[in-house]
Each structure stands twice: as structure tokens, then as C-alpha cells.
Amino acid sequence: MHLPKMTVVGLMSGTSLDGMDIAVIDVMKDNTIDMKLKHFTTIPYDPEVKARLEVIVKPSSQSPEISSMNMLLGEVYADGILTALDEVGLEADQVDLISTHGQTIFHDPLSKSDDPYYRPNTLQIGDIGVIAERTGITTIGDFRTRDMAVDGQGAPLVPFLDYQLLKSDSTGRILVNIGGISNFTVIPKNSDGSDVVAYDTGPGNMIIDAFISWMTDGEHSYDEGGKVAASGAIDYEWLQELMEHPYYAALPPKSTGRELFGIDYAKRLWSEADMRELSYEDRLATVTALTSFTLSGSLRRHIDHEDVREIYISGGGWHNKTMMKWMKTSIPEHVHIGSSKELGVDSDAKEAIAFALFGYLGFHRQPNNLPSATGANKEVIMGKICWGSN
Known part of the structure; x- marks a missing residue:
């Protein structure tokens, strides 16, 4: 098999951590492989880079x-x-x-x-x-x-799909996803993509799932339908303190995850609930409200400004009726709220x-990010x- 001639750069960084070995070669293949070394150099690591590498390559737990x-x-x-x-x-x-x-x-x-x-x-x-x-x-x-x-x-990425498949010429739309983290995509009507706004709003189901697992000694991994939260009472004083987290006030583009709102954060909130002597139901109601109200608060900032008349929700949070009920109380009545399934996109598979x-696009060498959403x-x-x- 004949393969065309190519100039190829080969790079190797070995376990010695000395630096980079870089070879520039011309290579082609006909019946045999023909390689010609055009240049070779070793470039040492900056001393600080090497020092940091030495720390992280040491075996740890x-x-x-x-x-x-x-x-x-x-x-x-x-x-x-x-x-x-x-x-x-x-x-x-x-x-x-x-x-x-x-x-x-x-x-x-x-x-x-x-x-x-x-x-x-x-x-x-x-x-x-x-x-x-x-x-x-x-x-x-x-x-x-x-x-x-x-x-x-590097996030959120799903707004690219939202823009490509779910934009509207007649009204502004917001596409919400509530997974472990909550995020949404705001698409003004007749959008050309440059005016799309998207970001993570904060916790979705992550804290709720951790709480329900601890409450049931691991027997349940989520609050089915939001039934447990519905049986409790929101501690509004504690909720207000939780909503003062600096992430909520940060301006987009922004993204978050377990680093801010993961298991360590959940443990801290569980301990605070213990100190407040909250029942299991009340603490679950409060963290469910945290997701509902931080999400709806972010949504309200865009509804009037972008002439939004439709909100479509996907992800596991859509099935939490209590979360949805509390979120909807803060959204103007003229805004339709439904599942992304109404637009032909399965809310769980989105x-x-x-x-x-x-x-598909990456394989065919086509751009597949949305700079207005990620800040690229x-x-x-x-x-x-x-x-x-x-």
C-alpha cells in the first residue's frame, strides 16, 4: 500500500522528567517505510514545571x-x-x-x-x-x-444542540437541564448563535441525591417524584444563607460541578442541618428548594429581556414534581413550561x-462548540x- 509523504513531529517525555525529546521526520510508505530525520532536539522542562511534575507522579492513594x-x-x-x-x-x-x-x-x-x-x-x-x-x-x-x-x-456543551435543533423564529426559548448540576440555554428568537447565553446555575439533583441516600442508609438514591421533600418544611433562614454562595452572583460564562457542589459540600450542609436540628424531611425540602429557587432566579433574569415565552426542561429534575412546583411559582404565568419531549427530544436522552x-460533527471535521455559551x-x-x- 502506498501512503503519501508526510512531515511528522514526534514527541516523547520520559519517566526521567528531564524534558521533551522532539523529532521532526519525513516519512512515506510504499513497499517499505522510508523515514528521514530532519531535526531532533531535547528541550528541558522549566524547573517549576519539573518540580510540579515530581509531586504528582509520586504514587499516592x-x-x-x-x-x-x-x-x-x-x-x-x-x-x-x-x-x-x-x-x-x-x-x-x-x-x-x-x-x-x-x-x-x-x-x-x-x-x-x-x-x-x-x-x-x-x-x-x-x-x-x-x-x-x-x-x-x-x-x-x-x-x-x-x-x-x-x-x-469546556462547559456547558449541550447548548450547541439546543441552538442547532431547538431554536425558534417566533419566540425566545430557554432549554433547561437538571442533572447533578442545573444549567440552561437562552435562545432569543431569530438567533444567529452569537446571542445565545448558557451557564450552570448551581446544584441540580446532586445534593438531594446525597441527602436521600444518607436518610435511607443507601436504600434509595433519589427522591422519587419529590415526595419526601413535599412532606417537609423549608427552613427559609437557612435557605437564604445557602443562596449567598458567591457562585450564584458570578456572571456568565460560568460552569461548575462536584468541585463546588459535590460530596464535600453536601456533607457540610448535612452537618449544618444537624446543628439546626432539622428533621430529615425538612432538610431535604430545603436543599430541594435551593435548586428550585436558584434556578428560577436565574431564569427570571432572562425571561423579559429575551422575550422568552417557552421553557423546556430535560434531565432527572423534570420528574421531581416538588422541585418543578416550587420553581414554577417564581416564573410568570404567560411562560409555558414543559418537557423537551414536546419538541421531539427525549428529556432523559438529551x-x-x-x-x-x-x-458526528467532530469526525467530519466540523466545528461543534458554541463560543457564546462556553466563552471560547x-x-x-x-x-x-x-x-x-x-
């Missing part, structure tokens, strides 16, 4: 677990994909592409002015090489980093659908590809 879990999740994802294909009656060779978000284990989109070596960063694990090998299907993943490379926050779209300085093609046998 977490580093081998993270590395191992990256591979394990690849296997888990591959098995899940093959199960789904079996359920729908498809063979792996009938599928062209897998597009995976992976599991976020850390996300910090902000720089630190007092640390010139710190960079906004994000890490999703679930190795695409393992998925491609286990399934035989070409796999694309690791989308967020490319957006961050052009000064975006995010997975979005990443299928990102993968330009459109880019997100995603890294690992080729399968297909």
Missing part, C-alpha cells in the same frame, strides 16, 4: 486508582454499548462511530492570577482506546479540552443525543479519535 479506573471505565462503557446494540438488534459492524463524554472526575475552568503555572483544566476518564478495541468501533471522545484550549470553559451530535474565543472541532477495526 489516588493516582493508581485514577489510572486504573480510566481503563476499567473503558471496559464498562464498551460492555454497555454492546448491550445497547444487542437490545436494538444491531451488530457492531453496523455502527460507524461511538461518541463518548466519559466520566468527569475534575473540572476547574478558572485560572489563578497568583499562580502563573496553573491552567484551567478538566479531566474525563473512560479510555477511548479500550472502547474502540473492545467494540471494534471507531470512538471519539475527550471533547471539553479543545474548547478550553481557546479560552472556553445529553447522550448531544454527544452523538458532537461526535472561536469555533473549534472538539474530540479525539481512536480508530476501530470498522
Whole structure:
């Protein structure tokens, strides 16, 4: 097989942490492989970079677990994909592409002015090489980093789908997703994409799920229909204190996750509820109200300004009737509130659908981020590809 001549840069950074070995070569293949070294250099790491690397490469209680879990999740994802294909009656060779978000284990989109070596960063694990090998299907993943490379926050990404599929020429719309974190996309009528506003508003189901698990000793993982919260009373004094968290006052673009509103935050709130001697029902009602009111407060900032007449909700929060009831009390009556299913997008499948779209466009070298939502300085093609046998 003949392959055209290419100039290729090879980079290696070894365990010695000395720096970067960089080779520039010309390579082509006909019957044999022909390679010519054009240039080679070793560039040492800056002493501070090397010092920081020496800290993080030391084995710790977490580093081998993270590395191992990256591979394990690849296997888990591959098995899940093959199960789904079996359920729908498809063979792996009938599928062209897998597009995976992976599991976020850390996300910090902000720089630190007092640390010139710190960079906004994000890490999703679930190795695409393992998925491609286990399934035989070409796999694309690791989308967020490319957006961050052009000064975006790498989140939220789903607004790209919202704009492409759900915009309206007749009215402003807000597309809300309530998962672990709550976020929404504001699309003015006749939008050209540059005027879309999207951001994370704060906790969604994350704190609620942690509380219900602790309340039931792990027997339940979520408050089905919001029934437990409905049986309690909101502690409005505590709720007001919780709503003074600086994240809520920050201006978009902004994104958040477990780093701010994860298990450590939930434990702190649980301890505060203990000190207040709140019943389980009252504490669950209060953290449910936290999601409802921080979300509705953010929504109100855009309803009149963008002439919004429709709000469509997706994610697990849509099924929490108590959360929805409390959220709706703060929304003007003329605004229609419904499920994204009304627009033809399954409210539970929306995010997975979005990443299928990102993968499709990325594979075909088409831009798939929305700078007005993430704060990126330009459109880019997100995603890294690992080729399968297909």
C-alpha cells in the first residue's frame, strides 16, 4: 500500500522528567517505510514545571486508582454499548462511530492570577482506546479540552444542540437541564448563535441525591417524584444563607460541578442541618428548594429581556414534581413550561443525543462548540479519535 509523504513531529517525555525529546521526520510508505530525520532536539522542562511534575507522579492513594479506573471505565462503557446494540438488534459492524463524554472526575475552568503555572483544566476518564478495541468501533471522545484550549470553559456543551435543533423564529426559548448540576440555554428568537447565553446555575439533583441516600442508609438514591421533600418544611433562614454562595452572583460564562457542589459540600450542609436540628424531611425540602429557587432566579433574569415565552426542561429534575412546583411559582404565568419531549427530544436522552451530535460533527471535521455559551474565543472541532477495526 502506498501512503503519501508526510512531515511528522514526534514527541516523547520520559519517566526521567528531564524534558521533551522532539523529532521532526519525513516519512512515506510504499513497499517499505522510508523515514528521514530532519531535526531532533531535547528541550528541558522549566524547573517549576519539573518540580510540579515530581509531586504528582509520586504514587499516592489516588493516582493508581485514577489510572486504573480510566481503563476499567473503558471496559464498562464498551460492555454497555454492546448491550445497547444487542437490545436494538444491531451488530457492531453496523455502527460507524461511538461518541463518548466519559466520566468527569475534575473540572476547574478558572485560572489563578497568583499562580502563573496553573491552567484551567478538566479531566474525563473512560479510555477511548479500550472502547474502540473492545467494540471494534471507531470512538471519539475527550471533547471539553479543545474548547478550553481557546479560552472556553469546556462547559456547558449541550447548548450547541439546543441552538442547532431547538431554536425558534417566533419566540425566545430557554432549554433547561437538571442533572447533578442545573444549567440552561437562552435562545432569543431569530438567533444567529452569537446571542445565545448558557451557564450552570448551581446544584441540580446532586445534593438531594446525597441527602436521600444518607436518610435511607443507601436504600434509595433519589427522591422519587419529590415526595419526601413535599412532606417537609423549608427552613427559609437557612435557605437564604445557602443562596449567598458567591457562585450564584458570578456572571456568565460560568460552569461548575462536584468541585463546588459535590460530596464535600453536601456533607457540610448535612452537618449544618444537624446543628439546626432539622428533621430529615425538612432538610431535604430545603436543599430541594435551593435548586428550585436558584434556578428560577436565574431564569427570571432572562425571561423579559429575551422575550422568552417557552421553557423546556430535560434531565432527572423534570420528574421531581416538588422541585418543578416550587420553581414554577417564581416564573410568570404567560411562560409555558414543559418537557423537551414536546419538541421531539427525549428529556432523559438529551445529553447522550448531544454527544452523538458532537461526535458526528467532530469526525467530519466540523466545528461543534458554541463560543457564546462556553466563552471560547472561536469555533473549534472538539474530540479525539481512536480508530476501530470498522
